[in-house]
Amino acid sequence: MASSASRAPQVLIVEDESVIREILAEFLRLDGFEVREAEGGRSALKNFMTERPDLILTDWMMENGNGEELIRSIRAVDGNVPVIVLSANTELTPESLREFKINRLISKPFDPDALIQQIKKILTAPESA
Numbered sequence: 001m002a003s004s005a006s007r008a009p010q011v012l013i014v015e016d017e018s019v020i021r022e023i024l025a026e027f028l029r030l031d032g033f034e035v036r037e038a039e040g041g042r043s044a045l046k047n048f049m050t051e052r053p054d055l056i057l058t059d060w061m062m063e064n065g066n067g068e069e070l071i072r073s074i075r076a077v078d079g080n081v082p083v084i085v086l087s088a089n090t091e092l093t094p095e096s097l098r099e100f101k102i103n104r105l106i107s108k109p110f111d112p113d114a115l116i117q118q119i120k121k122i123l124t125a126p127e128s129a
Contacts, residue, residue, distance in 0.1 A: 010035070013035060021039065027115075058071070084118065
């Protein structure tokens with residue numbers, strides 16, 4: 001997605017653990033990102049349909065709609081929005097990452113600074129099919 005110099009990139013954080021979601025949001029806001037938050041897949045999809053964020057940062061295993069359902073729904077609408085999955089789940093394979101067009105899989109626990117660098121790298125990379 002082309003970024004505009006007049007607005008900060010918008011990131012949608014989808015995480016059912018409020019402490020993790022709030023920490024992520026604070027780190028991103030401090031780094032100049034516009035942040036939207038959702039505690040599960042259903043509310044994230046609703047937010048995605050109205051806000052169209054520049055990047056989605058989502059947990060894979062959530063109580064209120066899992067990451068797989070969310071990403072399938074988003075991909076049905078927009079196949080190009082970048083998605084980073086944060087997860088302690090190690091069952092995601094390289095094949096499933098390709099299937100869902102997941103840009104990055106970052107394991108929990110994670111380094112917030114390294115995560116922000118990955119987000120910036122994805123958002124500034126030329127779009128690829």
